[in-house]
Amino acid sequence: MTTLNELAKGRASELVMEPYWWRPMPSETTDAAQIPEKTDVVIVGSGFTGLSAALTLAREGRSVTVLEAGRPGFGASTRNGGQVGSGNQKFRVATLIEMMGVRKAEAMLREGVAMLDHIDALVQDLKIDCFFMRCGRFRGAVRPAHYETMSRDMEDLRRHARVDSFMVPRSEQHREIDTDYFFGGAVLPQDASLHPGLYHAGLSNAAIKAGARIIGHTAVIAVQPEAGGFCVHTQRRPVWARNVIVATNGYRQDFNKFCHKRIVPVTSSLIATAPMGGERLNALFPSGRVYGNSARVFSYFRKAPDEPRIIWGGRAGRNAGEMDPRAYAHLARDMLKVFPHIGDVEVTHAWSGRIGYTFDEFPHLGRTPDGIHYAMGYCGTGVSRSTWFGRKIALQLVGKSEGFSEFTGLRFPSHPFHALAPMAVPFFEKWYQAKDALEK
Numbered sequence: 001m002t003t004l005n006e007l008a009k010g011r012a013s014e015l016v017m018e019p020y021w022w023r024p025m026p027s028e029t030t031d032a033a034q035i036p037e038k039t040d041v042v043i044v045g046s047g048f049t050g051l052s053a054a055l056t057l058a059r060e061g062r063s064v065t066v067l068e069a070g071r072p073g074f075g076a077s078t079r080n081g082g083q084v085g086s087g088n089q090k091f092r093v094a095t096l097i098e099m100m101g102v103r104k105a106e107a108m109l110r111e112g113v114a115m116l117d118h119i120d121a122l123v124q125d126l127k128i129d130c131f132f133m134r135c136g137r138f139r140g141a142v143r144p145a146h147y148e149t150m151s152r153d154m155e156d157l158r159r160h161a162r163v164d165s166f167m168v169p170r171s172e173q174h175r176e177i178d179t180d181y182f183f184g185g186a187v188l189p190q191d192a193s194l195h196p197g198l199y200h201a202g203l204s205n206a207a208i209k210a211g212a213r214i215i216g217h218t219a220v221i222a223v224q225p226e227a228g229g230f231c232v233h234t235q236r237r238p239v240w241a242r243n244v245i246v247a248t249n250g251y252r253q254d255f256n257k258f259c260h261k262r263i264v265p266v267t268s269s270l271i272a273t274a275p276m277g278g279e280r281l282n283a284l285f286p287s288g289r290v291y292g293n294s295a296r297v298f299s300y301f302r303k304a305p306d307e308p309r310i311i312w313g314g315r316a317g318r319n320a321g322e323m324d325p326r327a328y329a330h331l332a333r334d335m336l337k338v339f340p341h342i343g344d345v346e347v348t349h350a351w352s353g354r355i356g357y358t359f360d361e362f363p364h365l366g367r368t369p370d371g372i373h374y375a376m377g378y379c380g381t382g383v384s385r386s387t388w389f390g391r392k393i394a395l396q397l398v399g400k401s402e403g404f405s406e407f408t409g410l411r412f413p414s415h416p417f418h419a420l421a422p423m424a425v426p427f428f429e430k431w432y433q434a435k436d437a438l439e440k
Contacts, residue, residue, distance in 0.1 A: 001274065002325070005343035008332035012325030012347075019079050020272040020304070020311065020349040021197035034215050038240045039065040041397065042232045044220050044255075045247035047077030048383065049375050051203040051214075052390025053245055058210035060398050065241070066212060067234060069219035073200045075251045076382060079353030081270060081300050081313045082199075083290040084119055084192040084383045085137060086112035086163065090361045092149070093156035102160070108406045109161035115388040116192065122387065123194070128202030130195045131305035136289045137191035138168070140182030146294040150186040164189055176287045181338045185294075193290045195305050196383070203387075220255050225370055243397055246374040247390065249382060250356035258368040261414040263377060265354040267322070270313035271331045272304065274346035281308045284339060299334050310335070310345075322352040355380045364412045365393045365405060373397050377412075 002012045041057050043050045046068035054064045068074065086109075096105040123132045141147035147167070154165040168176055170184040204214060222233040229242040246259050250266065253259040281303060285291070290302040301312040312335050328350040336343055358364060358377035363385050365375040373396065375389035388405075395403030 001346040001348070003343060004273070004332045004336055004345050004347060007271070007325070007329055007347050008336055008343075010326045010329045012329070012350075015325045015328075015347060016349045017323050017325070017351065018349070019197070019270075019351045019353075020309070021078050021082070021195060023197070024195075025073065025078065025197045025201055034213065035218065035234070035236055035239055036063075036065060036213070039063045039213075040241065041065070041243045041245060042067060042220075042230070042239060042241040043245045043247055044223075044232075045075070045249070045251070046072040046204075046214055046216070047075050047247065047249065048200065048203065048386035049077075049247035049249065049390040049393075050245070051200070051207050052387045053247060053375070053394040054207040054212040054214070054390075055203065055210055056391045056394035057398070058207060058212045060394070062398070064207075064212040065239060066207070066214045067218050067220055067232070068214070068216045069252060070216065072204060072214050072216045073197070074216075076249060076268075076353040076355060077386065078197050078200050079270070079351060080196055080268075080383055081290070081302060081311055082194050082196045082305070082383070083137065083292075083300060083302065084116060084132075084194060085188070085381060086116050086161075086191070086384065090379050090381065092153045093160055094153070097156075097160070104406065106160045109157070109163075111388075111406045112384075113161060113163060115384040116190065118391070119194075119384060119387050120192065123199070123202070126202055126206045128199060128206075130198035130202055132192060132194040132199070133305070134190055134192045136187055136189040136287070138176045138185050138187050138287065138289045138291050140173070140177070140179075140185040140291065140293045142182065142293050142295045144183045147184045150294065154186050174286070176289065177291060177338075178284045178286065179338045182293065187289070191290065193302060193305065194383070219252070222255050223372060230372070244372045245393055245397065246372060247376065247393075248356075249376045249378060249386070250354035253376075256368065256372060256374075258370075258372075259374055259376065262358060262364070262412050264357040264359070266315075266357045266380075267352050268313060268315060268355050268380070269322070269328055269331060269350070269352040270311060271328050271335075271347050272312075272349040273310045274348045275307050275309055276345055278308045281310070284310075284342070299331075299338075301335070301338075309348075325350055327352075355382070359413045359415050360411075362410055363389060363407055364410060365389050365396070365407060366409065366412065 040062040299314045375393040378385040
């Protein structure tokens with residue numbers, strides 16, 4: 001086995017190179033006979049967005065076929081850290097107000113709260129056993145100045161969106177986390193956690209029960225307008241659909257130029273430790289929340305919900321491929337900065353997933369010029385946003401007023417050098433890391 005100390009030094013062996021969350025997920029097989037000739041709606045992508053849309057549409061009486069290039073749930077929906085926030089973490093409140101004006105900013109912030117409440121209600125309604133819990137989130141300040149900035153932002157969030165929060169000074173942070181690395185932090189007590197694999201399985205079962213088809217290992221090659229709908233060409237055979245929803249986020253959009261030009265895939269990586277003593281783990285995380293920090297290139301971490309393990313995530317390592325254990329050494333080093341006394345703990349799993357980033361850092365939903373619906377661009381806050389946006393885009397497709405979102409109709413920018421953006425991501429991350437290191 002590999003310890004954190006060994007992984008931090010790039011000496012790793014015997015790691016399971018797939019998501020920890022996949023262990024309880026069912027295996028999926030499919031064949032060409034399952035692909036219908038016609039369907040009301042084809043949804044490309046079987047993550048939370050696609051499943052939420054499929055469930056909504058099936059309940060509205062539409063025939064729905066979800067197509068997935070890999071195994072259902074292959075992408076980021078089962079590769080994330082299982083942290084569920086209000087969906088508006090990308091901008092400080094004051095920045096959002098400067099960009100959008102007070103009225104629009106407040107409406108967007110309130111919708112972010114509704115996203116979180118929706119998942120809570122959906123899990124209860126569908127009776128999904130996925131360890132959903134309103135555990136709260138602690139965000140540690142990596143610099144003293146960050147603490148003051150977070151304090152002002154929490155005040156603005158309370159004033160403009162009525163979101164509860166409180167600050168924890170450094171002298172009291174051990175009641176939240178057993179470290180001296182941070183300079184205090186902020187707590188959002190209503191934020192939540194879940195098991196992404198079990199949540200995905202629950203959504204999938206609900207969509208199938210409602211009448212949706214979910215077909216894996218069937219990549220979409222092209223979507224062409226045809227005869228009052230669309231011909232969706234797959235690697236197996238074409239299927240005609242009256243409507244199409246693209247719900248791939250950070251994964252494939254190359255079959256649709258509009259979406260492809262507007263999404264930048266960014267890789268995020270995670271590791272899971274071996275089970276450790278429950279008392280030792282609870283001493284590290286006495287409040288049992290989900291955690292993050294205030295760095296530009298930040299870490300996010302938590303206790304696993306089903307076993308006494310630590311799940312730790314951050315941006316991808318660039319020195320090796322995703323299937324090379326050495327690519328995860330930086331995550332072990334980051335963990336040891338916060339918990340320097342746990343170097344003997346073993347690591348069992350390492351994996352990566354692709355986040356869908358947009359050029360304006362807002363999520364987007366709507367229709368392309370040729371009439372294809374889309375919901376994507378969650379910029380790293382996809383657990384809450386994707387479920388909400390999947391439902392919203394489905395309701396928009398059937399023409400219901402409840403489908404309105406404050407994010408509907410936002411200009412969805414591309415960039416003249418969009419083709420180079422994925423190659424530029426590592427350089428921007430290095431730049432942000434340098435700024436983090438130089439900041440006082």
